[in-house]
Amino acid sequence: MADAYANSIMVDALILGREGTIVPEHHCYAPPLPGIDDRLQLERWEPWVRAYIAIGEMMQGITLRKAPAGHAFQVLSSASLIAEVGRPKRTTFEKQIPLVLSWAELRSERATEIMAQIDPQYAFWSSIVYLHPDRTRRTFELINLVLQFCVYVEMRFKHAMGCYRPVEYNAEVQPMITTPGHGSFPMGHATQAYAVVQVLKALLELNPAKHKMVIDQLERQAARITTNRVIAGVHFPVDSMAGRMLGIALGEYFVGRCKSGHKFRRRKFLAAGIDNAPHTDFNPFSGSQNIHGSAFYSEAAGANIMKSNLMEHLWDAAQYEWMGRFP
Template identity: 35%
Template sequence: MSLQHGQHGQHGQGAVGPDASSAEGMMAAALMRTRDAIVGTETIAPQAGQDATLEAADRLRRMEPPFRRAVLMSELLEDISFKIEEYPQKRAAARAVTVLRRGGAAAADPLPLARIIRPEVADFGHAAPLVAAYAELRADRLAEILVQKERLIPFVSAILPVTPFRAPAVVEMLETGLDIVTPVVMRAKIALGCPRPSQFSPLVQPMIAEPGHPTLPSGHATQMFTLAAMLSRLTDPGAAIAADSQLYRLACRIAINRTVAGVHFPADSAAGAVLGIQLGRYLMARGQGGTVGSASFDGTAFRDGNQPRDFHYGVLDRMVRGGDPSAGFPDDAAAVRPAPLWQSLCQRAAREWQTRWS
């Protein structure tokens, strides 16, 4: 999101600037002419003002969407921090990163939300042929991959009644969730410094431009699993992870599409799934009240014996049920600190969701 502002040129009385041919320029010129006609040279006598009467949440609703989003992101990110864990013999990349979150008590130490251990370079190298094999699906999934580069919520809207006209607060809640993922996942990526598939072989040849940032965790996977967890908790605040549900199948499909495109390993998707689920749970706990636990992903254990492992909702199911050594979701839920402005949006989203059959 860009909040950059263009430079303002000086306008003479009655002058029409070089931008007058644009819609914005025409509007500015028309407003200037209208004021000159109905105000003239009258001296302004200011009216008596008064202090604000609306609470902050109501003032937030009057702001333009990009600035509302900036406020919400600031509120939500202020409780998130990171712990970087180095290798015993220090390397350029970190061994692990833990996303921390503030607890419910003001003076409490930060609690772990998600810990991610990177795979070794050899693990990625062993998985490169698996990524290359996925290239056979590129023609079949071309449309999906290109659209999903920029737009994810329409795929959710095909499953649930989540559209800007029918559920504007739900859509805004989800869009804010997507925005929150970016600074969190990029902080993890830059710490772990994991290579892309094409670095292991020129035969991978990604079908889309390869991002310039490190690969693990996958940002698209993290975003989609965040959305899945948020929507599951919107329907049921205590919902468990249903790997076989349409939402989580969709999240898996979109994550796998990044491997098909040649820009991500299956391990990237698995790490993104764990981080995304945790972010979605955390966001909804701050918006609905409640608790959230921790989770972990160990990339060095994401393999089948000596063979690289693929990622799909069957693997996800084992991960979340405690049947896979690469993932852990311990029973350690604890309270989170409420986020009042975010709560106001989540409450509106909940009211929309309760009337979705109308």
């Protein structure tokens, strides 16, 4: 939002330049005003303006509330469930402390990665699908929107759950980085990483058969980013499990707001599953943690997600950058 001309020399020069060149003339040549809410006007605005507009659009109809039954919290859109996260028992977190302490053995090995992944992991996604700040500017914009949308939702979940960090359970955890000043459960890094994977798979139109390696690398990178937060000592494995589900659900919803033909999946993280097996570590590649249905997760197809014309425009602008890249 900085003004490149906002310095005294340039301001004075512009004033003098105008006074030395203008003549009395009142002819106007601005084009006709556009239609109300014309999505093409998005191209006239700066990226930060488009971001505010898009986040407002994404949050329309969103409700964040306590679930009608049990210790759970929900995110809905126009009364249709996007995701529900159940909160594990305190004893589950206590029994996961040995897992956190065990993962700490990898801190020296993963320290560089952990530090590099504190902020959004653009470099890591770029290394797989070749994002570039000049060549794929609109894709970067879209990913930023995904991340902002996730933060709005995940922070509300973290507040609702009110779960403590590992360092608040055991003095030997001693995190290697500053423990964030918000709740532990569900994990925000997992939510964001998995949401971005969902969006990239749809944006690049990756085919599970033809582009298996690309999809596999994106998902493995998301899992590694997630696990690194446990290694750092700021999260429990169960935070990863719930964050993964929430991220996938939000990513699917984001795609549905940009493209027609997508349904609500009504995803749930089942706290009873982890409460009954509290020593379970995060392993998204295990059949026992199948996101489509297992002791820890459930889903059920729902109504169609309502597409947004504004979001579709931003999606199309980003997708144009990938024409012919993944045939």
